Amino acid sequence: MSSFAQRCGIHDAQRELALRQTARLIDAAGLELVRFVWCDLHGVTRGKTLVASAAAHAMQEGVGMVSTLMLKDSSDRTAFKVFEPGGAAELPGFEFASNLLLLADPASFKQLPWTTGTGWVRGQPWFQNGQPVELDTRRVLQRALARLAEVGLAMKCGLEIEFHIYRIEDTHAQLDPEQAAWPGPPPAVSMIHPGYNLLTESWFDMAEEPLRIVQHTAQALGLPLLSLEIELGPSQVEAVFEATDALTAADNMVLFRNAVKQALRRAGYHASFMCRPPFPNIMSSGWHLHQSLVDAQGGNAFRRETPIPASTPADAQYTLSELGEHYLAGLLEHARAMAVFCTPTANGFGRFRPNALAPQSVLWGRDNRGAMLRVIGECGDGATRIENRIGEPAANPYLYLASQIHAGLDGIARKLKAPAATDAPYASTAAKLPTSLGEALHALRMDTALTAGFGQAFVNYFVRIKQAELLRFEQAEDRDEFQRREYFSRF
Numbered sequence: 001m002s003s004f005a006q007r008c009g010i011h012d013a014q015r016e017l018a019l020r021q022t023a024r025l026i027d028a029a030g031l032e033l034v035r036f037v038w039c040d041l042h043g044v045t046r047g048k049t050l051v052a053s054a055a056a057h058a059m060q061e062g063v064g065m066v067s068t069l070m071l072k073d074s075s076d077r078t079a080f081k082v083f084e085p086g087g088a089a090e091l092p093g094f095e096f097a098s099n100l101l102l103l104a105d106p107a108s109f110k111q112l113p114w115t116t117g118t119g120w121v122r123g124q125p126w127f128q129n130g131q132p133v134e135l136d137t138r139r140v141l142q143r144a145l146a147r148l149a150e151v152g153l154a155m156k157c158g159l160e161i162e163f164h165i166y167r168i169e170d171t172h173a174q175l176d177p178e179q180a181a182w183p184g185p186p187p188a189v190s191m192i193h194p195g196y197n198l199l200t201e202s203w204f205d206m207a208e209e210p211l212r213i214v215q216h217t218a219q220a221l222g223l224p225l226l227s228l229e230i231e232l233g234p235s236q237v238e239a240v241f242e243a244t245d246a247l248t249a250a251d252n253m254v255l256f257r258n259a260v261k262q263a264l265r266r267a268g269y270h271a272s273f274m275c276r277p278p279f280p281n282i283m284s285s286g287w288h289l290h291q292s293l294v295d296a297q298g299g300n301a302f303r304r305e306t307p308i309p310a311s312t313p314a315d316a317q318y319t320l321s322e323l324g325e326h327y328l329a330g331l332l333e334h335a336r337a338m339a340v341f342c343t344p345t346a347n348g349f350g351r352f353r354p355n356a357l358a359p360q361s362v363l364w365g366r367d368n369r370g371a372m373l374r375v376i377g378e379c380g381d382g383a384t385r386i387e388n389r390i391g392e393p394a395a396n397p398y399l400y401l402a403s404q405i406h407a408g409l410d411g412i413a414r415k416l417k418a419p420a421a422t423d424a425p426y427a428s429t430a431a432k433l434p435t436s437l438g439e440a441l442h443a444l445r446m447d448t449a450l451t452a453g454f455g456q457a458f459v460n461y462f463v464r465i466k467q468a469e470l471l472r473f474e475q476a477e478d479r480d481e482f483q484r485r486e487y488f489s490r491f
Contacts, residue, residue: 003060004061004062005059005060005062007226008126008130011060015106018106019059019060019106022055022056022106024056025109025119026052026109026119027052030117031111031117031119032051032052032117033050033051033052033118033119034049034052034055034118034120035049035102035118035119035120035121036049036055036058036104036121036123037123038102038122038123038124038125038136039254039386039397040070040072040137041070041137041462041465042072042074042344042394042396043254043257043352043394043396043491044258044405044491047065048063048065048066048411050063050068050118051119052117055121056241057106059103059104059121061101062101062103063102063103063104065102065125066100066375067093067096067097067100068084068097068461070100070125070133070135070136071088071094071465072465073465073466073468073472074345074469074487074490075183075469075486076183076488077468079312079464079465079467080094080204080464082094082095082096082097082230083096085095087335089252090460091135091461093133098126100125100133100148101125101127102125102126102392103123103124103126104121104122105122108120108121108122108251110222113208113217113221113263114217114259114263114266114356115266122251124136124139134455134459137398138250138283138398139412140402140458141246141247141250141401141402141405142247143402144401144405144406144453145247145405146401147292147405148409150407152295152296153294153295153296154246154293155246155293155294155401155404155405156243156245156291156292156293156300157217157243157244157245157249157250157289157290157291157401158242158249158289158291158385159240159252159253159287160229160238160240160241160288160289160290160387161240161253161256161273161393162236162285162286162287162393163236163237163239163272163273163285164236164272164274164277164282164285165192165207165211165214165237165264166190166269166271166272167191167269168188168189168268168269169187169190171187172188172480173185173187174186174187174489181485183485183489184485184489185484185485186270186485186488186489187264191235192207192235192269193206193230195233195236196232196233198232200230204228204229204230204397210267210269211228211237213263213264213269214228214239214260214263217259217263218239218256218260221226221250221255221259223241223255224241224242225241226240226241227240228240231283232357233285233365234281234282234283236282236283236285239256243290243292245246246405250397250401254397257273257322257393261273272488272491273285273394273491274393274394274487274488274491275347275351275392275393276347276348276351276483277299277488278484278488284351284358285392285393286357286390286392286393287391287392287393287400288388288389289391289392289401289404290376290386290387291386291404292384292385293327299382300383300384301321301324302320302323302324302384302385302386303321303324303377303381303382304305304317304320304321304324305379305380306379307379311365314366314420315420316328316329316375316417316418319375319379320384320386322411324384325417325418326408326412326414326417327408327412328373328408328411329417330405330407330409330411330412330416331386331408331411332362332364332372332419333407333410333416334410334434335372335390335407335431335433335449336434336443336445336447336450337407337444337447337450338390338404338406338407338444338450339433339434339440340437340440340443340466341390341395341399341402342388342390342391342395342403342442343390343395344437344466345394345437345471345487345491346437346469346473346483347394348392349434349435349436349437349486352433352435354426355370356380357369358389359390359423359433360425360426360432360433361428361431361432362431362432362433363425363428364386364418365423365425367424369388369402370425371422371425372388372389372425372433373386373388373389374386374389375387390433394487394491402453406454407449410450437466437469437473438470439479440475441466444459444463445459445463467483
């Protein structure tokens with residue numbers, strides 16, 4: 001009798017080999033538990049923990065998970081009325097909190113470095129009839145990458161992730177049953193460095209203990225960490241990673257973010273990937289996404305050998321290939337609509353303000369950190385790339401990257417031309433980025449090309465869940481407290 005993985009059409013000789021190797025690794029390491037995890041709409045890993053002896057079978061037959069896990073807003077409330085007639089009519093297969101099956105990729109196996117005897121595998125949800133759940137955000141990126149492949153291109157991404165690390169001083173409120181709420185309060189914290197001394201060595205030395213935990217965790221998981229840095233804000237740090245293919249980059253971001261939170265928590269620290277933690281005098285954190293396209297021969301499709309004739313440094317094709325200019329123009333054309341995938345929380349839009357090393361307007365510049373898009377590289381440079389600076393570190397990586405692909409492909413298909421590069425990113429009269437979650441959701445709904453790229457069904461689903469979050473934010477008596485519990489405590 002065939003296994004569930006075979007009925008799904010994904011179990012081939014390569015997967016069988018990976019399954020056997022993973023089973024041997026689990027046995028050889030004497031593991032007791034294996035976590036089967038999945039990345040939800042908000043970039044948070046969820047799943048079930050199985051005893052090690054059950055892991056190999058579960059990688060063949062799947063692990064049951066309640067379908068409402070895919071319908072949660074950022075507070076963990078279900079945004080669809082699945083028990084009411086027609087409450088999930090637009091989502092066939094999700095009625096009545098029915099079951100999905102989480103099918104893990106045995107090749108994704110890791111042994112967790114911060115706890116004993118525990119393995120980890122990444123899964124994706126399937127319907128019980130063997131059909132893929134297309135609303136899964138990793139599948140959303142896989143479909144976008146398939147669109148790229150159809151025109152002979154692939155995507156390469158490098159990650160720059162700013163975040164905050166705090167020392168936990170007291171967990172009484174967070175764990176006090178008398179104060180339990182939905183969501184509950186975060187721990188009381190103090191800073192690991194006082195900030196406002198960018199890249200200073202002495203602040204790094206002060207913060208070395210938690211940064212060593214970040215380093216060791218990332219490296220033990222095989223993540224391509226390049227550097228750890230002291231950022232400008234109090235208790236703010238940055239991690240930089242080597243460029244990889246896009247799907248690997250997104251997988252790495254999910255793993256890094258959730259792993260370091262757990263490893264640091266065990267050592268008495270609270271890592272927050274919330275853009276603007278709920279304290280005075282903080283600096284916003286961004287997630288700067290470096291991206292380029294790769295052609296069928298593996299070459300950088302953005303690379304230009306010499307400037308186009310009669311061009312100036314303000315022209316896109318002074319540095320970028322023709323295809324690169326079209327891609328750049330596509331990112332600009334759909335910037336307002338893609339913003340909600342890059343900055344998906346009500347908190348993150350406070351970052352878009354003048355003179356804050358964050359963008360405010362829909363502009364590009366040559367090595368300009370005030371512009372939304374920063375073109376990096378010179379003619380003949382194999383590392384020529386575009387850096388998008390509108391992301392927040394809490395973004396779902398799969399949706400962030402997919403939004404770039406759909407916007408860029410529209411620019412390529414329509415052969416869009418980019419405007420001149422800016423040298424005054426905060427003085428421009430160009431279109432402004434959205435300044436609220438509601439404005440960003442409206443911009444997405446109005447963008448027919450981006451909606452077509454993601455699919456109307458996915459956009460409807462995404463907007464419905466984000467609107468539930470937005471409604472609660474707008475109705476909150478204390479919006480700072482809302483963000484403290486909803487984002488700082490969880491993201």
